[in-house]
Amino acid sequence: MRLNTKASVIALAATSVLGAGSAWADAHAWSLEKAAEPYAGTEVNLLFLDRPGYAAALEMIPEFEEKTGIKINTTTVPYENALGEQVRDFVAGGDIDIALIDLVWIGNFAENDWIVPISKFTGNADLADPELDMEDFFPLTLNAFGGWDGEIYGLPFDNYSGLMFYNSCMLKEAGFDGPPETWQELMDDYGPALTKDGKYAFALQSKRNETQSADSFARMLWPFGGSFLNAEFRSNLNSEESQTGLKFRQDLMKYMPEGIVAWDHAETVNGLAQGDIGIITEWSSFYSTLVSPETSTLGDCLAVAAEPAGPAGRKPALGGFSLAVASQADDAEQAAGYLFIQWVTSKANAERYVRAGGVSARQSVYEDPAIREEFKFVPALVESWQEGVPEFRPRFAEWPEITEIVQEWGTKMMLGEVSTEDGATEIGKRMEAVLDQAGYYGGDKPLAQ
Amino acid sequence: MSTRVNRRTLLAFLGPSVFALLAVGVVPLAYAVWKSFYYFNLTKLSRSEFIGLDNYATVLTSGAFWGAMGRTAMLFITAVPIQIAIGLCIALVLHRPGLTLFKTLTRLALVLPMATTYAVVGLLAQVMMNQKYGVFNQMFGWIGIDPINIIGDPTNAFIGVVFWDIWQWTPFVALVLLAGLTTVPPEIEEAARLETKSNWIVLRHVQLPFLIPSLVAVLILRTADTLKLFDMPFTMTRGGPGNATEFIAVLIERIGNRQFDIGLAAAHAIIMLAITVVLARIYISLFYKDVR
Numbered sequence: 001m002r003l004n005t006k007a008s009v010i011a012l013a014a015t016s017v018l019g020a021g022s023a024w025a026d027a028h029a030w031s032l033e034k035a036a037e038p039y040a041g042t043e044v045n046l047l048f049l050d051r052p053g054y055a056a057a058l059e060m061i062p063e064f065e066e067k068t069g070i071k072i073n074t075t076t077v078p079y080e081n082a083l084g085e086q087v088r089d090f091v092a093g094g095d096i097d098i099a100l101i102d103l104v105w106i107g108n109f110a111e112n113d114w115i116v117p118i119s120k121f122t123g124n125a126d127l128a129d130p131e132l133d134m135e136d137f138f139p140l141t142l143n144a145f146g147g148w149d150g151e152i153y154g155l156p157f158d159n160y161s162g163l164m165f166y167n168s169c170m171l172k173e174a175g176f177d178g179p180p181e182t183w184q185e186l187m188d189d190y191g192p193a194l195t196k197d198g199k200y201a202f203a204l205q206s207k208r209n210e211t212q213s214a215d216s217f218a219r220m221l222w223p224f225g226g227s228f229l230n231a232e233f234r235s236n237l238n239s240e241e242s243q244t245g246l247k248f249r250q251d252l253m254k255y256m257p258e259g260i261v262a263w264d265h266a267e268t269v270n271g272l273a274q275g276d277i278g279i280i281t282e283w284s285s286f287y288s289t290l291v292s293p294e295t296s297t298l299g300d301c302l303a304v305a306a307e308p309a310g311p312a313g314r315k316p317a318l319g320g321f322s323l324a325v326a327s328q329a330d331d332a333e334q335a336a337g338y339l340f341i342q343w344v345t346s347k348a349n350a351e352r353y354v355r356a357g358g359v360s361a362r363q364s365v366y367e368d369p370a371i372r373e374e375f376k377f378v379p380a381l382v383e384s385w386q387e388g389v390p391e392f393r394p395r396f397a398e399w400p401e402i403t404e405i406v407q408e409w410g411t412k413m414m415l416g417e418v419s420t421e422d423g424a425t426e427i428g429k430r431m432e433a434v435l436d437q438a439g440y441y442g443g444d445k446p447l448a449q
Numbered sequence: 450m451s452t453r454v455n456r457r458t459l460l461a462f463l464g465p466s467v468f469a470l471l472a473v474g475v476v477p478l479a480y481a482v483w484k485s486f487y488y489f490n491l492t493k494l495s496r497s498e499f500i501g502l503d504n505y506a507t508v509l510t511s512g513a514f515w516g517a518m519g520r521t522a523m524l525f526i527t528a529v530p531i532q533i534a535i536g537l538c539i540a541l542v543l544h545r546p547g548l549t550l551f552k553t554l555t556r557l558a559l560v561l562p563m564a565t566t567y568a569v570v571g572l573l574a575q576v577m578m579n580q581k582y583g584v585f586n587q588m589f590g591w592i593g594i595d596p597i598n599i600i601g602d603p604t605n606a607f608i609g610v611v612f613w614d615i616w617q618w619t620p621f622v623a624l625v626l627l628a629g630l631t632t633v634p635p636e637i638e639e640a641a642r643l644e645t646k647s648n649w650i651v652l653r654h655v656q657l658p659f660l661i662p663s664l665v666a667v668l669i670l671r672t673a674d675t676l677k678l679f680d681m682p683f684t685m686t687r688g689g690p691g692n693a694t695e696f697i698a699v700l701i702e703r704i705g706n707r708q709f710d711i712g713l714a715a716a717h718a719i720i721m722l723a724i725t726v727v728l729a730r731i732y733i734s735l736f737y738k739d740v741r
Binding site for chain 2: 261262
C-alpha cells in the first residue's frame, strides 16, 4: 500500500509535469496564424502566369489571406513577359516581393542578389513551419528550380516534367498496345502507321520562343547523348551525339504537321485534344487541359507515359518555377512573402494544389494511392523526375542571351535554311562569344550551369 | 492698342508645352544617346562601362541589323504602294458627289481597322491564319484551295504581315488623301471636267498637285510607322519563322527586352532615328519642290 501510494504520487507528479509541458508546447506551438500576426495587413506582390498551376494557387489564396491577414496581390502576365517585367522591377527597386523564377532564370536572379537564400527564413523559428520538410521535395526539383551554386533560394511551385501524352484509341486502331518506348520506335513504327488521313503521329512544339529552345531543341539533344556545352564550357553542339539528335529532329518532321515551327503549346495540346495528333511530348502541367471535357475530346483515350528514351536514356525535358523572396522587399514583406511561399508549397496543401490542377513537387502527395489512381500522369512524372537533367537548359545568367540565339538558328535548321552542322556552328560561335564576354573562359566565373 | 505680348505671357503659354516636350521627348532621347556609349546590360549592371562607339560599330557590322533593315525596307516597298493605290481609289470614290449614306458608312468603316490595337491585329491574325482551324484556310477550302501553311512558312508569314499592314493602314491613307482632295478648288476641278472626260487626266493634272502634301505626309508617317512596326508581327509570329518577320523594331525589342542589353538596343534605336530623319528630309526635298 505504501508502495502504491508512492507510485501514485510519482504518477501524479509525472502527469502534472507532462501536462504542464504539453500546455507550454500548446502555447508555443507554431501555427500559420500566429506566425503571421505581426504581418497582418502587409501586402505581398508577385507575378503569376496564365497556367493551371497558378489557377490552382489562386483558388487557395483566399484561405491564406483569411488565416493571416496578409494580402497577396498577383498580376498575371504571359510567360514571355515575366522575365523582363521582373528584371526591370528589380533594377528599378520596384514593388515585387516574391520572385517567380523559371529554372533558367535562377542563376541570373541569384548572381544579381535579387533574391534571398531561403535559409534566412528557415532558420527563423518564428517563421519556419516545423512541418516544412525540405526532404519531401523531389531533390531534382528543389535543386534545379530553387537552387544555385549550392544555395537554395526558392521552393518549387509550378513544376513540370516533359511527359508523353498520347491518344491510346488512335494507337490501338493502328495496332499498338502502348506508346513507343524509344524515339527510334516513334520514328520507325509509330510515325508511318499514324501519319495518314490528315492526322499526324507526332507534334513537337517548336515556335520561335523558349518553346524552340526548351521543348524542341534541347529535347532532341539529351536523349541522344548531346548537350549544349562540354566540360570546358565550349559548344558541344557539333559533337556526334548532338548532331545525331538534331538530325533526328529533322527526320522526324515528316511525321509532324506542316508549319510545326509556328506551333506553340496551345496548338500542340489542342492538336492532341482534338484527335488530330497521336502523340505529343508536353509539360505535365497540361494534364488538366487534356483531361478536361471542356478543352479536350479525348476522354478515356488520353494516356500518359514517360518521354521516349534515346541511346543515352530517357532524359526528359525539365522545367518549372520556384518562388523566392525578393531582396528588395522590406522586412515585413519578406517575412509575409516567405510565409506565403512556405504555405502554398507545403506538404499539407500539396493534395489540394494537385486536385485544383497544379503539379506539386512534394513526393509525399504522390504516395497516396487515391492520387496515383485519379491522376494518370503521376507514375510517369515520378519516373521522369528520377531521370531528369538539371542543366537540361543551362541555368546561368547568360541563358536569356543564349536562348535567343538557339531560337533563331534552331528554327532555321528546322526550316532547312541551314544544315544542322552549320546551324550548330553558328549557335556555338555566338554562344561562346556570350560566355567569353561573361568571363567564363578567363576564370572570372565558375563553370556552373 | 499694342500687339506686343510680354515675356511672362509667352512663357506661361509656351512653357508647359516646351517642358512636356523636353520631359517626354528630349530627355529620354538624350538618355538613350548617353547609354548607347556604354555597355549597359540590366542583368550585369556591375559590369557597366563606357565603350565609346563600340555599340555603333557592332550595329553597323551586324548581319542581324542589316537583315532586319532589309526586311523592313521590303515591307515598306511592298505594302505602302498598295496602300496608296487602294487608298487613292477609295478617296476618289468618296470624293465623288452623291451616295451620301454609302459614303458616311464607308467613312465609319474605314476607322475600324485603324482603331484596332496593333497587338490585337497580330493575335487575331495568328488565329485566323491557323492552317487547320483558321478562317482563311476555311475560305480557301470553299474555292477548292488546299490549306496553306501561312504562319509556319517564311515567305507566307512575310506576306501575312504585309496583308495585315495593308488592311490596317489603307484606311488611314484613304482618309488623308480624301482630306487632300477637298483642297482642290471646286471651280478648277469643274473647269477641268468640262475640258475632258478622262478621270485620269483630271487626277494627273488637277488633283495630284494638290495631293502632294498629303502624299508626303503619308510617306513620312508610314515610313516612321513601318520602322516602328512591332506589336503586330511580334504577337503574330514573334519575328519567325526563323527571322522571316524580324523587322527592325522586333530586333531592337529582342536585344533590349530579352537580352537586356540596353546600350546596344539604344545604339540600334539612334541609328534608326537617323535613318528616319534622313528619309523624311529626302521626301520633303523630292516632292515639295514640285509645288514650290
